[in-house]
Amino acid sequence: MDIEELLGFAKRAGFFWPAAEIYGGASGLFDYGHLGATLKRNFESAWLKYFVTSNGYHLIEGSNMLPEKPLIASGHASRFNDVVVGCSKCKTYYRADVLLNELNIKVSEGAKPEELEKAIRDNDVKCQKCGGALMQPKDFNLMIDVALGPENHERGYLRPETAQSAYLNFFREFNLLRKRLPMGLAIIGRAYRNEISPRQGLYRMRELAQAELQIFFDPENWEINDSGKLLERQVNIVPYSDHETRRISGNEIVEQLGIPRFYAYHMCMINRFYEEIMHMPADKLRFLELGGDEKAFYNKLHFDIQADISSWGGFKEIGGLHYRGEHDLSSHTKGSGQDMSVESNGKRIMPNVLELSFGVDRNIWMLIDLMYAKDGERAVLKVPYSIAPYNLAVLPLQKDDRIIEYALSLESELRGPFKVSYDESGSIGRRYARMDEAGTPLCITVDFDTVDENSDRFGTVTIRDRDTKAQRRVKRPELADAVTGALA
Numbered sequence: 001m002d003i004e005e006l007l008g009f010a011k012r013a014g015f016f017w018p019a020a021e022i023y024g025g026a027s028g029l030f031d032y033g034h035l036g037a038t039l040k041r042n043f044e045s046a047w048l049k050y051f052v053t054s055n056g057y058h059l060i061e062g063s064n065m066l067p068e069k070p071l072i073a074s075g076h077a078s079r080f081n082d083v084v085v086g087c088s089k090c091k092t093y094y095r096a097d098v099l100l101n102e103l104n105i106k107v108s109e110g111a112k113p114e115e116l117e118k119a120i121r122d123n124d125v126k127c128q129k130c131g132g133a134l135m136q137p138k139d140f141n142l143m144i145d146v147a148l149g150p151e152n153h154e155r156g157y158l159r160p161e162t163a164q165s166a167y168l169n170f171f172r173e174f175n176l177l178r179k180r181l182p183m184g185l186a187i188i189g190r191a192y193r194n195e196i197s198p199r200q201g202l203y204r205m206r207e208l209a210q211a212e213l214q215i216f217f218d219p220e221n222w223e224i225n226d227s228g229k230l231l232e233r234q235v236n237i238v239p240y241s242d243h244e245t246r247r248i249s250g251n252e253i254v255e256q257l258g259i260p261r262f263y264a265y266h267m268c269m270i271n272r273f274y275e276e277i278m279h280m281p282a283d284k285l286r287f288l289e290l291g292g293d294e295k296a297f298y299n300k301l302h303f304d305i306q307a308d309i310s311s312w313g314g315f316k317e318i319g320g321l322h323y324r325g326e327h328d329l330s331s332h333t334k335g336s337g338q339d340m341s342v343e344s345n346g347k348r349i350m351p352n353v354l355e356l357s358f359g360v361d362r363n364i365w366m367l368i369d370l371m372y373a374k375d376g377e378r379a380v381l382k383v384p385y386s387i388a389p390y391n392l393a394v395l396p397l398q399k400d401d402r403i404i405e406y407a408l409s410l411e412s413e414l415r416g417p418f419k420v421s422y423d424e425s426g427s428i429g430r431r432y433a434r435m436d437e438a439g440t441p442l443c444i445t446v447d448f449d450t451v452d453e454n455s456d457r458f459g460t461v462t463i464r465d466r467d468t469k470a471q472r473r474v475k476r477p478e479l480a481d482a483v484t485g486a487l488a
């Protein structure tokens with residue numbers, strides 16, 4: 001699928017579409033519909049369980065609006081910039097590096113305005129809309145400011161990333177959680193960026209959802225207990241040194257690339273999440289190292305988590321694993337005056353941060369891109385059963401009063417333990433097709449035999465499996481267990 005096809009499918013089926021659609025939509029803002037919102041929530045729940053609660057870490061929730069001071073201390077007020085270039089004639093604005101890269105003029109992601117201006121001049125780049133001359137490129141801060149309170153208001157910002165809330169709460173949580181390292185604080189929530197030219201569906205948005213885990217640790221005392229042998233997993237990795245892709249184990253990443261064991265361990269953990277929980281094919285996921293100007297100066301190690309997404313033209317970032325050193329807590333210690341150094345093994349240290357960061361919207365897009373499959377005439381969204389928006393659908397086979405009554409009572413019984421769709425309109429083929437596109441694992445049909453006391457199939461219903469299309473009859477008292485079993 002290309003971007004337009006995927007967007008068309010997402011709208012038609014009920015996953016997502018532009019916000020304020022009836023007014024023509026808004027750039028970089030999306031609403032999730034009844035299927036998308038549940039798929040997103042299920043993805044977040046799976047993420048939370050796998051990365052956070054299973055590791056003994058904690059979920060917190062920070063304010064979406066922040067006063068100015070912490071964002072000055074973190075560097076966002078001065079450095080969270082992209083370079084914008086405008087057309088002198090039609091006033092179209094472009095993100096300069098994206099414009100140049102699209103014209104196959106290579107510039108790095110963190111390129112400065114001067115470098116971009118030179119590239120524009122050297123290549124005689126004009127406005128892509130009207131051919132007009134481009135103005136001087138300049139830094140543009142991506143944070144969205146908000147005025148807090150009336151008249152002499154206080155300046156605040158919508159948070160540009162959820163991570164800052166974890167750093168701002170480190171001190172209190174460290175004390176509440178019995179002063180132990182490593183300590184993990186996770187946030188699932190929205191972040192806001194005034195993107196210059198939002199595009200590519202859910203790739204670059206002005207309001208986005210993040211799932212981020214910040215692990216605070218003592219770099220000299222973080223013993224990784226690999227009893228689950230995660231480090232034996234094979235991972236696709238592209239180091240900055242030679243840009244060559246290799247598939248090697250976590251242990252080999254440590255031995256051959258000199259990457260710290262705790263870092264390789266988390267690469268393997270992420271790899272397992274995508275391959276085993278999200279059922280992603282092994283060749284679709286890789287870790288790409290950023291170096292030089294591309295990575296933030298404070299990151300000691302920075303790998304993008306990338307997925308091969310055909311609608312986005314190949315490998316694209318869906319998350320990141322960042323060893324941020326002590327930058328964050330040092331900056332906020334300086335900015336706030338609150339000393340956040342702690343006692344660890346008899347020494348005073350500033351905790352280091354390992355960040356696992358995921359763009360939730362990009363992950364949702366990726367899942368649809370990778371898992372929407374044509375199976376002959378049939379289109380199926382093969383998302384893992386564990387995160388499908390509906391667990392099952394109840395479908396009366398014919399429009400018969402007794403059948404419909406039975407189906408409705410079945411629906412209300414199953415609605416407690418499961419997320420259920422009920423549909424009696426149109427042919428059974430059409431209804432199966434809709435549920436296949438919604439990714440619904442099981443369809444339960446009620447027919448004449450179900451309600452016919454003289455039939456030897458009286459009191460049984462049919463369960464149809466999404467992926468195999470196999471059907472079997474089950475007695476109603478055994479149905480809930482059969483469904484639970486099939487979903488496991």
Ligand SMILES: [Zn+2]
Nearest residue numbers: 087090127130
């Ligand atoms: Zn123009």
